[in-house]
Amino acid sequence: xxxxxxxxxxxxxxxxxxxxxxxxxxxxxxxxxxxxxxxxxxxxxxxxxxxxxxxxxxxxxxxxxxxxxxxxxxxxxxxxxxxxxxxxxxxxxxxxxxxxxxxxxxxxxxxxxxxxxxxxxxxxxxxxxxxxxxxxxxxxxxxxxxxxxxxxxxxxxxxxxxxxxx
Numbered sequence: 594x595x596x597x598x599x600x601x602x603x604x605x606x607x608x609x610x611x612x613x614x615x616x617x618x619x620x621x622x623x624x625x626x627x628x629x630x631x632x633x634x635x636x637x638x639x640x641x642x643x644x645x646x647x648x649x650x651x652x653x654x655x656x657x658x659x660x661x662x663x664x665x666x667x668x669x670x671x672x673x674x675x676x677x678x679x680x681x682x683x684x685x686x687x688x689x690x691x692x693x694x695x696x697x698x699x700x701x702x703x704x705x706x707x708x709x710x711x712x713x714x715x716x717x718x719x720x721x722x723x724x725x726x727x728x729x730x731x732x733x734x735x736x737x738x739x740x741x742x743x744x745x746x747x748x749x750x751x752x753x754x755x756x757x758x759x
Contacts, residue, residue: 631659631712633739639707643700644669648724650742651714652750658715660753662746664723665697685721716753720746 633651636659640649647666653659665688673679673696674687681687697719705713724730730742743750 636704636708636712636714637737640704643704645673645696645700646704648737650724650737650739652743656754659712660750661701661714661717662720662742662749663697663717664720665693667723670696688719688721716756718746718749718753720749 631651631654636651637649640646640661640663645666646663648664650662651659652661667684670684670687670693673693674681674690677692679687679690679692681690687693697717701714701717708714724737724742726733726735730738730745732738
């Protein structure tokens with residue numbers, strides 16, 4: 594008697610035949626749509642395509658929006674500073690300068706164009722140094738220990754959420 598379907602409505606799982614199908618009855622209300630899981634690796638790999646960004650760790654699962662901890666490509670930053678005559682005392686001061694902030698904002702705008710709305714990075718915090726194995730932020734194979742990094746920089750992540758919608 595026709596094909597079978599399984600309606601995966603979160604609160605009302607229904608099994609029936611295709612002959613009984615009425616789209617009006619099985620469409621979930623907007624608030625019933627299940628939370629979409631973030632795929633951090635996808636976003637972080639896309640971020641690496643931006644020359645200025647070196648390492649990106651996102652946070653946002655079960656949160657109202659996505660935030661990121663980011664380190665910058667030091668060579669790229671220094672080249673940009675030299676080419677544009679940006680004066681600075683040390684690298685930490687340079688990454689807080691307005692021209693570099695603008696460059697980072699443009700990189701995130703470009704990144705967000707390639708992401709679904711719920712994946713877009715609303716806020717980010719630039720860290721002054723790269724993640725390293727010695728600091729316990731990377732595995733020996735240079736993969737980011739996301740859980741450890743998020744715990745280490747919990748204050749920075751919490752501050753991005755505390756300041757409101759991005």
